[in-house]
Amino acid sequence: MLEAIQLHKRYHQGEIDVVAVDHFSFRFPAGLTAIVGPSGSGKTTLLNLLAGFDVPTEGEVRLDGTVLSRLPEDARSEVRLKQMGFVFQQWNLVPTLTALENVAFPMMLAGMGQRERQARAAALLESVGMRGRAHHLPNKLSGGEQQRVAIARSLALNPPILFADEPTGNLDSASGAKVVELLTLQAQEGRTVILVTHDLELARRAERILHLKDGRLLKVEERAAFAGSQIAVDA
């Protein structure tokens, strides 16, 4: 289980200290958890810390008991490779690799044989409806198609945790709906899916919503509380 304990991140901007995440604590259960908040509320910084892209100034991130934030950089890479999958808003795919090769990339890093990874990558592309575009380079795919390839890639090593940072940010509503459906499906299969978004309609698909403001966790809403009602964003 992924757990944030008193997570605090402070940046130095010239002589001013900026607090991006302010003593955030939460245990992320399996299922879809949305993190919402206005611009500058610390959503992206929080995701950076949870995923081990960055280390907190104070506090820690624990994954199944291991303090992720205290591991050396290469060890954090290893954890990301085997236990986490990522879908970003943009810059999701390696531009010189085809869709199939992009999906196979984490498997290559994990040392899987070529034949095995090609077969698995093809099956994953099939599962997101992208089998027919397997040999296309990213610049020949639409934004929605790129996100679906990224979802397929995030499942390459069957990780228990998925991070999605504004995955529908650049997509039209139909493509966005398809991406959300795929992410929801992963959550239903028992994965911990952490969705960072400012799209409230998208957040309503989650089982719980974490509201962030100025780096602080304002409140946690469970589905029962917001189902069928309007969600207020503390702007």
Place this chain on the structure above:
Amino acid sequence: MLALVYRNLRARPVRSILTLLGIVVSTASMVLFLSFGEGLRRALGAELSSVGPAILVLPEGAQAISPGYPELGPETVRQLEGLAGELGITRVTPYVVLTRGGFDPQSTFIFQGLPDGTSPKILYPNLAVSQGALTPSPKGAVVGSRVAERSNLTLGKTLRLSPRISLVVEGILKPAGGFTDSVIYVPASAIHAGLDTQNYTSIAVSIREGGKAEDVARAIQARIPGVSAQTAGDVLRFAERAVRISDLVRFGISLVALVVGGLLVANTVMMSVYERIREFGLMRALGAKRGFIFGLVLLEALLLGLVGGLLGLGLGGLASAAVNWYTVREVGLALSAVTFRLSLFAMLVAVVLGLLAGFLPARTASRIPVVEALGRI
């Protein structure tokens, strides 16, 4: 990983080709420069192996490969003949060399004057006659194949050694594949008359079979003051020293081209790193370790060095062949040689160049924090 490197180089074809060209040209220039040293070694070895006598006697301080004005008097020849029985000397062949012409090899003539009635085969056993006589008469000349072809010398033609001395072409030699093809063999008396001296440039000394050339040479030097007796080994050692010094000078010059080539690769790879910073960030985010990114960038530089080195070696080989075509035609010597060890050295330099040029960009790429690379701050 190799596929990733290949795709990236292909994604920017113009830049990759230009960088490759830089390495190709710098490697080719190094190969060509150094091939002259290899060619000289090979040519000298071949020339010396075709020389019959074991010892060459020269004025003290002179070098066998750069004979000057004749300084050895007839008394030296007599002294050597006097030592023949004691030192196991079987033949004493004095000769005098005269060069006529200038910087243009086309208009330069080398005359080697031998004692009357002496065949040039005494000095160069592999010579054979193609037309006419092998031994020049007191008023005749025997012409090497290259010089005959170059200057259109045929039997019966007249050669003017000086305004007073003319010789008739009496023989034309078969090609022997070396320096001897560019020489005109004449009686020593003709050159002596032209130079108004009785002196010789060098004296070739043959020794008894089984005799030790080095021992005889030392004895000659001890017994005859003012002379230096050199064996083929001495000449080779001297030549090797001279060639090695010139190798260093030429490598120094080609180093400039190599450094430029290296900087070109470093620049290309560094630019590529900055352009692909997000790509590297993405790879790191997905679980790639620092070493993977380092290896990826270094491999790109290494591949450029390797392919550029191979193509440069090929181009250097072609340039060397072109140089040889010219020098063989003009002076009868292949001056350039791309040997196995030179090829190996050139490839090694190209690979090391690639590695050095790629090291800094690779280190930069692997050390950029993931959040910065992804632009997630």
